[in-house]
Amino acid sequence: MAEHKHGDMDIDVQTKTFNGFVKATTWCVVAIAFFCLFLAVFAA
Template sequence: MAEHKHGEMDITVQTKTFDGFVKATTWCVVAIALLCLFLAVFAA
């Protein structure tokens, strides 16, 4: 088994994936909050 050396792995793909996940989660939370606000104001 190869020796593990901290900090040598290329993590650019993982970083882009995580950044995309955070951005998508943020947009979903904003959309849900706006939907709840809309329903609270205009629902019968």
């Protein structure tokens, strides 16, 4: 079995994927907040 060296793996793809997920989640939360605010102001 090969020996594992901690911190030796290239994680650029995983880092970019995680950063994209965080950015998309942030934008979705902002969009939902504005939508709720819109409904509270104009649909009452």
